[in-house]
Amino acid sequence: MLELHQxxxxxxxxxxxxxxxxxxxxxxxxxxxxxxxGPSGAGKSTLLLLAGGLLSPDTGRVIVDGRDxxxxxxxxxxxxxxxxxxxxxxxxxxxxxxxxxxxxLAANLVRPVGxxxxxxDELLSIFGLSNRxxxxxxxxxxxxxxxxxxxxxxLHRPRLLLADEPTGNLDDENGKTVLDFLADHxxxxxxxxxxxxxxxxxEVAQRTVSLPTTRIDAAQLSKMGGS
Amino acid sequence: xxxxxxxxxxxxxxxxxxxxxxxxxxxxxxxxxxFVAILSRHDRRTEEIIAAKEAQTRAAMKALExxxxxxxxxxxxxxHILPKGLDLASWHADxxxxxxxxxxxADRLAKSGVATINHVLPILRERVTWExxxxxxxxxxxxxxLAIFKRQEKKPLRDAVPPxxxxxxxxxxxxxxxxxxxxxxLTLSRRVREGEAEIxxxxxxxxxxxxxxxxxxxxxxxxxxxxxxxxxxxxxxxxPGQISEILALECNCEADRLARIxxxxxxxxxxxxxxxxxxxxxxxxxxxxxxxxxxxxxxKREEEHRQELKDQTEELAAVLVPVVFLGxxxxxxxxxxxxxxxxxxxxxIFRALGMRNRPIMAIFVGKAVLTGLLGALLGYVVGTITGxxxxxxxxxxxxxxxPEMLLLVxxxxxxxxxxxxxxxxxxxxxxxPATVLWEN
Numbered sequence: 001m002l003e004l005h006q007x008x009x010x011x012x013x014x015x016x017x018x019x020x021x022x023x024x025x026x027x028x029x030x031x032x033x034x035x036x037x038g039p040s041g042a043g044k045s046t047l048l049l050l051a052g053g054l055l056s057p058d059t060g061r062v063i064v065d066g067r068d069x070x071x072x073x074x075x076x077x078x079x080x081x082x083x084x085x086x087x088x089x090x091x092x093x094x095x096x097x098x099x100x101x102x103x104x105l106a107a108n109l110v111r112p113v114g115x116x117x118x119x120x121d122e123l124l125s126i127f128g129l130s131n132r133x134x135x136x137x138x139x140x141x142x143x144x145x146x147x148x149x150x151x152x153x154x155l156h157r158p159r160l161l162l163a164d165e166p167t168g169n170l171d172d173e174n175g176k177t178v179l180d181f182l183a184d185h186x187x188x189x190x191x192x193x194x195x196x197x198x199x200x201x202x203e204v205a206q207r208t209v210s211l212p213t214t215r216i217d218a219a220q221l222s223k224m225g226g227s
Numbered sequence: 228x229x230x231x232x233x234x235x236x237x238x239x240x241x242x243x244x245x246x247x248x249x250x251x252x253x254x255x256x257x258x259x260x261x262f263v264a265i266l267s268r269h270d271r272r273t274e275e276i277i278a279a280k281e282a283q284t285r286a287a288m289k290a291l292e293x294x295x296x297x298x299x300x301x302x303x304x305x306x307h308i309l310p311k312g313l314d315l316a317s318w319h320a321d322x323x324x325x326x327x328x329x330x331x332x333a334d335r336l337a338k339s340g341v342a343t344i345n346h347v348l349p350i351l352r353e354r355v356t357w358e359x360x361x362x363x364x365x366x367x368x369x370x371x372x373l374a375i376f377k378r379q380e381k382k383p384l385r386d387a388v389p390p391x392x393x394x395x396x397x398x399x400x401x402x403x404x405x406x407x408x409x410x411x412x413l414t415l416s417r418r419v420r421e422g423e424a425e426i427x428x429x430x431x432x433x434x435x436x437x438x439x440x441x442x443x444x445x446x447x448x449x450x451x452x453x454x455x456x457x458x459x460x461x462x463x464x465x466x467p468g469q470i471s472e473i474l475a476l477e478c479n480c481e482a483d484r485l486a487r488i489x490x491x492x493x494x495x496x497x498x499x500x501x502x503x504x505x506x507x508x509x510x511x512x513x514x515x516x517x518x519x520x521x522x523x524x525x526x527k528r529e530e531e532h533r534q535e536l537k538d539q540t541e542e543l544a545a546v547l548v549p550v551v552f553l554g555x556x557x558x559x560x561x562x563x564x565x566x567x568x569x570x571x572x573x574x575x576i577f578r579a580l581g582m583r584n585r586p587i588m589a590i591f592v593g594k595a596v597l598t599g600l601l602g603a604l605l606g607y608v609v610g611t612i613t614g615x616x617x618x619x620x621x622x623x624x625x626x627x628x629x630p631e632m633l634l635l636v637x638x639x640x641x642x643x644x645x646x647x648x649x650x651x652x653x654x655x656x657x658x659x660p661a662t663v664l665w666e667n
Contacts, residue, residue, distance in 0.1 A: 045665065054579060055661035075583050082581020089664060093576045097240030098233075105228045110580045152580075 001030040001191040002051055002160055007060030009046050020046040023060070026209060028193055030159070033186035035194045035201045038211030044195035045090070047211070048162045051193060052085050053077045064160055082111040086158030090165045092149040094137040100124065100148050101133040107155040116155065123151035126181060128174070142169040150178060154185065161185060161192045168198065179204045230586060234594045241569070245598060248562045252602020252644075255555030256636055257610035262544040263632060264614020269540060273533040280529055284522035304384065304474035306344060307502040308336075308492060315502070323354050323418070327469040330457070332496050336473060337373035339495045343488040344475040346384050347373045351460045352471045357453075358414040358429065360403055365396075365452040366415065368460020368470075384476065387456070392438035394454035400440045409437045413453070415463060433463050477503070552643070559647035563595055567655045571663040578660035591652035592645055599644030603636050 004026040010019045020043040028034045036044050049055035050062055053069035062069045065084060069077055086107075094103045101120055108116040124130045127147035137145055146169045153161060166182065167175035175198070183204050186192045194201055202208045238245045309318065310328040317324045333349030341347075351368040371387025374380050388394055393413070395405050405411065414432040418425050435455065444450055461467050477488055485503050492501055567574075577587055611629075 049661045049664070052579065054664070055659075078578070078581045078583050080581070081579070085581070087579040089579075091572075091664075093572050093579075093664060095233075095236075095573055095576065097236045098228075102228055102236070106233075106576070107580050109228045109230065109233065110577070110582045110586075 001032070001065055002026070002028040002193065003061075003063040004047075004051065005061045005063070007050055007057045007062065009043070009050060009055065009057050021050070021057075021211075024211075025060075028191055030191055031186055031189050032207065033183055033192040033194070033205045035196055035205035035208045036211060037196060037202070037208055042211040044211060045164055048087075048164050048193065048195055051160070052087055052162050053081055054087075082107075083156070084159045086153035086156070086161045088146075088150050088153045088161070088163035088166050090168065092137070092145045094145055094148055094152075096137055099134050099136050100129055100140065100144075103137065103148055104151045104155055107152055111156060113156065119155055120151070123154055127151050127177065143171060143174050146170055147174065147178065150181075154181075157185075157190065159190060161190055163192065164195045165197065166194060167196065167201065175200060230589055230593060234590060234597060237570075237590075238594065238597070241566070244562060244566055244569075245594075248559060248595075248598040249602045249605065251555055251558040251562070252599055252640060253606040253609060255551050256603050256606025256640060257613060258551045259548055260607050260610025260632065260636060261614040261617065262540070262548060264611050265617055266537065266540055266544070268614065269533070269537050273530070273537070276529060276533065277526060280526050281522075284525065288522060304346065304348065304476050305504040306475040306477050306488070307504075308332075308473040308475060308496065308499050309502060310471075311498045311500050313500070315500070318502075327351075327466060327471050328498065330461075330468050330470045332499065333373055333470060333473050336492070336495055338376050340376040340378065341491060341495060343491045344477050345375070345378075345381060346474070346476040347375060348383075348385055348474040349373070349457065349470045350472050350474055351457060351464060351466055351469060353417065353464050353466075355415040355417045355430070355464070356427075358416050359412055362399070362403070363451070364399065365448060366460060366464060367452050367454050368457040368464070369454060370457040385474075388454050389438060390456045390459060391435060392456070393435040394439045394441060395437055396450045396452040396454075397441050397443040398450035399453065400437075401443075405437055405440070407437050407440055411435055411437060413463070417464075430463055430465060433459065435459075473499075556643060556647050559595065559598070559644065560651065563591065563648045563651035564654070566594070567591065567651045570655075571658060574655050574658055575660040575664035579664065584656040587656045588652040591655055592648045595644040595648030595652075596641060599640040600637060603640035606640075607633055607636050 004024060006023045006025055007021055008019065008023055009021045010017045012018075024043075024047070026034075026047075036047060038044055046055065050057055051064070053062065053064070053072075056070050064080070067080060069080065072080060095106060098106065101124065104120045104123060105116055108120075113119075121130070121133075124133055127150065129144060129147055129151065132140060132144055137148070140148065146166065150163070150166060153163070161182065163182070167178055170178060179201060182192050182194070186206075192205075194205065309315075310326045313324055313326040330349055333347055337347050348369060348371070351366075353366050355364060355366055356362070357364045369385065369388060372383040372385065393411065399405065412432055412434055415430045416427050417430065419428045420426075441449065441452075441454075455463070457470070461469060485501075488503075489501055492499065574587060577590075
């Protein structure tokens with residue numbers, strides 16, 4: 001379902017370029033739930049953005065469901081993302097002026113489907129947000145915001161779900177609910193790629209991928225034969 | 228969820244940004260509408276002033292005309308239409324001339340609707356001797372002025388004399404002690420040349436009642452005249468169906484006056500000739516033309532003054548309105564840019580959800596359009612009221628609604644809003660979603 005081939009991503013930094021991912025390859029099968037672990041700055045978020053086609057790699061290929069994302073036009077990539085990929089961000093990125101229910105339904109603004117209202121209510125119920133449906137994000141706890149972001153990502157049952165620390169802000173009970181749901185999503189054929197520090201995730205994920213503990217500077221990269 | 232609903236939610240959330248944008252547009256539109264309202268009021272006021280001036284001038288002209296009519300009444304008629312065979316040298320020498328024309332000429336002239344003259348008065352005039360008093364007099368028979376076809380009837384310069392009565396000239400009633408209501412015997416005689424000899428022929432006596440005594444005019448023609456009914460005069464003077472002249476008052480023709488009169492009357496009455504009493508006619512024409520000229524100049528002066536005021540206001544508007552508009556455009560643009568910056572992570576979310584460029588632009592442009600339309604409506608109302616107040620005109624509800632102006636303002640503001648928000652919106656879609664999601 002998701003293939004990353006020799007993907008490299010370098011960011012400019014104040015003391016020279018910093019490599020977030022160096023010739024990284026990964027294959028995640030459909031229905032698989034993979035956890036990506038590593039310390040802060042190891043490139044977990046970069047990996048998710050690359051996998052979602054929001055960030056283009058300097059070299060290498062990102063293939064989702066057989067489609068090389070960066071061979072597609074920007075508009076085609078956006079359509080592909082709307083149809084196949086769900087994102088959950090570490091900072092939630094909820095729309096501050098919409099209530100919980102409308103935030104979940106925001107995905108429907110991009111790709112409208114007929115049963116979106118029912119699906120939204122179902123997700124709110126699963127994540128224990130039904131009684132908070134009319135509240136705006138500012139009135140929610142951190143955990144509630146995280147669950148709202150997750151519900152939004154799942155509205156269209158994406159084939160690939162990319163989640164950045166989905167349980168990082170949740171208590172044990174809520175964290176378990178979310179992880180169970182993600183596992184269930186994978187069991188139903190969805191592919192889940194999680195970036196996490198949470199040890200509990202490893203118990204649920206079928207596989208865990210660890211990223212290097214330190215970033216590589218330009219000189220090290222040169223020794224590796226990179227540009 | 229729709230884009231429209233999303234925009235409304237966002238507006239409700241960022242009220243200050245929206246209020247400032249609306250305020251900016253309101254000020255710009257209010258300035259424009261107020262200027263237009265002031266100019267429009269100015270034009271309307273000018274029309275009122277000019278209309279008042281014209282009415283004033285018309286009244287003055289009418290008064291002048293009336294004054295002149297009275298003066299003319301004293302001066303008498305200024306046109307004599309005479310039989311063609313009449314020797315004008317003898318006529319000017321005030322000699323007796325027995326050349327007449329049919330009374331029907333006067334009727335024909337009146338019925339023709341002649342345009343170049345007024346006050347058609349047929350007269351039978353003859354110099355005779357009043358035997359009872361032994362006095363040379365002028366007998367003038369008249370039936371009063373004839374109504375000209377299709378022309379409004381004017382107050383006559385000379386009234387008809389009722390049958391059986393006589394109007395006595397000043398010198399005659401003064402010197403002979405004639406009073407109004409007196410019954411007088413009127414036996415007239417005229418000198419007639421028969422071969423080499425000149426004989427005096429007496430005419431049948433008529434008995435008439437003095438109807439009116441004329442005031443002194445200083446004009447011999449008037450002061451020694453007896454005015455009697457035309458039919459009776461024809462009978463007494465034994466000139467049945469005949470008149471000696473038609474008196475008239477010429478119309479006010481500015482250029483080539485006499486030629487036009489001649490031309491018209493000759494075509495109606497070919498067997499006549501016309502004498503114009505120059506000074507009276509000239510004075511009349513000059514007085515009327517001068518008055519008309521002065522009236523036109525007064526109106527022109529007022530129009531020039533009003534135009535000068537309008538030019539000044541337009542000059543001010545020509546500078547101020549574009550400045551205000553540019554300010555508005557800049558203000559809206561800056562606020563739109565600020566809005567884009569504030570909503571960077573939102574744009575990232577939309578990108579992550581798979582939104583294309585066009586709907587993202589629509590979110591920003593749509594908000595700007597809504598801002599513009601609301602600002603335009605408010606600006607229109609504020610500007611109109613301001614314009615009404617500043618132009619010191621009376622407040623009229625109807626002046627609050629000018630559909631054309633409103634449409635112009637709405638369409639103009641729509642374009643302005645799109646223009647001001649286009650570049651910020653384009654900037655929004657160009658943002659790298661990964662960067663904004665990461666940084667926010």
